[in-house]
Amino acid sequence: MERDQVVIVGGGLLGCAVALEIARRGCPVVVLERAIVGAEASSAAAGILAPRLEAHGREPLRSLGVESLAMYPEWVASLGADVGLLRTGLLRVVRAGDPVDAPDVEARWLDADAAREVEPGLAPDLLGAWSLPDESTLDPRRLVPAVHAAANAAGALFRVGEEVATVDASGVTLVSGERVDGRVIVCAGAWTSKVPGLGPLPVRPVRGQLVALSGEPIRHVIFGAGGYLVPRADGRVIAGATVEEVGFARGVTAGGVRAVLGSAVAMVPDLAFAAFEGAWSGFRPGTPDDLPVVGEVGGVWVASGHYRNGILLAPITAKWMAGAVIDGLRLPPVFAPGRFT
Ligand SMILES: Cc1cc2nc3c(=O)[nH]c(=O)nc-3n(C[C@H](O)[C@H](O)[C@H](O)COP(=O)(O)OP(=O)(O)OC[C@H]3O[C@@H](n4cnc5c(N)ncnc54)[C@H](O)[C@@H]3O)c2cc1C
Structure with a gap:
């Protein structure tokens, strides 16, 4: 041995x-x-x-x-490769009917005008957004x-x-x-x-479905009550995600894509004009x-x-x-x- x-x-x-x-x-x-x-x-x-x-x-x-x-x-530096690491910061947008409590002690409240100044595509019915400047993303x-x-x-x-x-x-x-x-x-x-x-x-497996969009870039990771948007270094936007207890059933469903896109367009309306690049799913290991x-x-x-x-x-x-x-x-x-x- x-x-x-x-x-x-x-x-x-x-x-x-x-x-x-x-x-x-x-x-x-x-x-x-x-x-x-x-x-x-x-x-x-x-x-x-x-x-x-x-x-x-x-x-x-x-x-x-x-x-x-x-x-x-x-x-990442030790890997010697570009993995698209971006310190974009994160906005937790609040619209009418959403919970308004701060997601974290470090979160700073931006009113609607201030939020749209840093992320111009946000929806007009926005009440404001919680900003977390250190949150990041990669590919x-x-x-x-x-x-x-x-x-x-x-x-x-x-x-x-x-x-x-x-x-x-x-x-x-x-x-x-x-x-x-x-x-x-x-x-x-x-x-x-x-x-x-x-x-x-x-x-246990917890299925999540995601959609990739292009042509309408965003600057921050954006979270709303029903989903999130993630900017990629190449300008694409990843929209997610379903949270489904369906065992190991693989695949993408019409209802899942509709839910993800509905939440995406509600947060950033111009994403309705984005090109649909694809959709996929995976299994989160839940406990x-x-x-x-x-x-x-x-x-x-x-x-x-x-x-x-x-x-x-x-x-x-x-x-x-x-x-x-x-x-x-x-x-x-x-x-x-x-x-x-
Ligand atoms: C839709 C979605 C969105 C997510 N978004 C984020 C995010 O934004 N940020 C974040 O931090 N995390 C995110 N996650 C969670 C993250 O992807 C997972 O927590 C992480 O990838 C788990 O990695 P893993 O290596 O444990 O599992 P996996 O990547 O699933 O790898 C497990 C591997 O084990 C192999 N394997 C299993 N059984 C055996 C066996 N008996 N013999 C040999 N090989 C075996 C499988 O083939 C597989 O390759 C997301 C997950 C999903 C599904």
Whole structure:
């Protein structure tokens, strides 16, 4: 048995990021991906990095996200690739009938005129907007290949087309019957609860549908009561997202696209004239308390359940997992897999 090897189950952004960190620490690491690296939730994501908005004042999610966002510029620079990272700031628009409470202690209120001055396309029926200037965005479809390439360059071995059939404290067994020994980290996203040997973990798929538009650029990440808009560095706008409990039913639906576009055009009416570039869906790995699962259970490590914030939380998760597996760093029990039992 290769005692020092780390075996990662799943090659999404979390698997790639953890592999990168471990490889950079000089430890042998192999990533087992059953299909295509990064092709699931990590490529479907909108790419919003908004810990203050997403947490709505709840700890420990807010502090975790703020710390991870602060790591982003240096982490991205270390990849040596342009991933479209933009510090656009975020506007939480308020229209008649919407909740008016501040999303975060750092949010600053802009009246309608002030909000339209910084984001001219906002709807005329706007009452105002909460501004969060540090919230950011990037393009996950550029980030995932960049992290994958960096992990490869650092020495991580990626084996694609390898489905893990079962895991235990000393390694994994592939569907082919092959045994791969080492310390195991499960990064299987929405499929985590389906990995045999891990024990019951309540990670479930939560489908989200997104639409890409072009021709009517915006300046900020914009959140409304019914959805959000995300500017891309290339001028496109990503509109999202549905939140659907439909199990692993793949696909885009007429009702989902209608809901996303309805919310988009209500926030920025000129998006009605934008070109429709496409729509897609993915499965967020959800948990009962909306917090990630980062820790150890029965000798197997888990980094999963990042729900709506897996892109945001990738740098800090990778740092924590490498610290725990290599140095014995104690991780906060609030994220431990055992909290559900
Ligand atoms: C529509 C949508 C919008 C989102 N927007 C944002 C956002 O704006 N900001 C943000 O921070 N987050 C966002 N997220 C959440 C984010 O995408 C996820 O939290 C994150 O990508 C999860 O990454 P992952 O690596 O855990 O999972 P995935 O990317 O799903 O990767 C899991 C991998 O494990 C593999 N796998 C599973 N089982 C096995 C097995 N038995 N053997 C081998 N391989 C296996 C799968 O094939 C897959 O490649 C969004 C998600 C969706 C769906």
